[in-house]
Amino acid sequence: GQNIDQPTEMTATEGAIVQINCTYQTSGFNGLFWYQQHAGEAPTFLSYNVLDGLEEKGRFSSFLSRSKGYSYLLLKELQMKDSASYLCAVRDDSGYSTLTFGKGTMLLVSP
Amino acid sequence: DGGITQSPKYLFRKEGQNVTLSCEQNLNHDAMYWYRQDPGQGLRLIYYSQIVNDFQKGDIAEGYSVSREKKESFPLTVTSAQKNPTAFYLCASSRGTYNEQFFGPGTRLTVL
Numbered sequence: 001g002q003n004i005d006q007p008t009e010m011t012a013t014e015g016a017i018v019q020i021n022c023t024y025q026t027s028g029f030n031g032l033f034w035y036q037q038h039a040g041e042a043p044t045f046l047s048y049n050v051l052d053g054l055e056e057k058g059r060f061s062s063f064l065s066r067s068k069g070y071s072y073l074l075l076k077e078l079q080m081k082d083s084a085s086y087l088c089a090v091r092d093d094s095g096y097s098t099l100t101f102g103k104g105t106m107l108l109v110s111p
Numbered sequence: 112d113g114g115i116t117q118s119p120k121y122l123f124r125k126e127g128q129n130v131t132l133s134c135e136q137n138l139n140h141d142a143m144y145w146y147r148q149d150p151g152q153g154l155r156l157i158y159y160s161q162i163v164n165d166f167q168k169g170d171i172a173e174g175y176s177v178s179r180e181k182k183e184s185f186p187l188t189v190t191s192a193q194k195n196p197t198a199f200y201l202c203a204s205s206r207g208t209y210n211e212q213f214f215g216p217g218t219r220l221t222v223l
Contacts (some may be wrong), residue, residue: 004153008151030209031209033211033212040199040217040219041216041217042201042214042215042216042217043154043201043214044214045211045212045213048211087153087154089154091209096159096161096167096208097208097209098144098156098159098169098208099154099156099212100156101146101153101154101155102153103151103152103153104153
């Protein structure tokens with residue numbers, strides 16, 4: 001099975017940088033996804049890591065260390081619209097490759 | 112416009128009634144999924160399907176049923192056997208099981 005841990009809530013100020021951590025313990029691993037979800041809306045895909053290292057995409061970056069079972073999502077130049085829940089999801093290495101989601105980290109960006 | 116549609120956005124039912132939630136996609140994706148989300152909880156997988164006429168139980172399939180008769184459609188039935196059906200239900204699809212999943216807008220089901 002999979003066990004995924006993320007902080008429940010975080011707060012940050014507009015224009016700042018914030019790092020959201022995700023740790024996982026899995027019986028098999030084949031990639032890690034980050035999704036953003038605004039309240040009452042569908043999650044939207046942000047990033048994907050399958051190899052160790054940093055993936056950068058505009059203001060958002062995601063890092064993975066498979067040996068440590070650890071990932072983080074880095075958000076730069078925070079904007080008010082970044083206030084949302086950020087979901088970490090791990091894909092297993094079975095033939096079906098399903099995702100297991102963490103409970104999400106609620107980020108509140110204040111002026 | 113390509114995408115995933117779920118209807119209705121809000122649904123109310125009386126306890127003991129079965130209810131079917133629709134999910135349609137025109138992305139030509141092979142794989143489709145149903146998740147349930149409760150307040151303060153992550154998404155939990157109910158059922159998934161990799162190809163037409165085939166589907167697999169997820170982590171919390173009890174009290175739910177699905178069908179996959181067409182590639183575009185993956186309806187979910189919440190039966191009266193589901194003990195706590197009030198939740199936010201999300202449908203997703205992906206080109207294959209190794210690709211990112213795209214989500215529909217969700218249906219919020221309230222059982223009174």
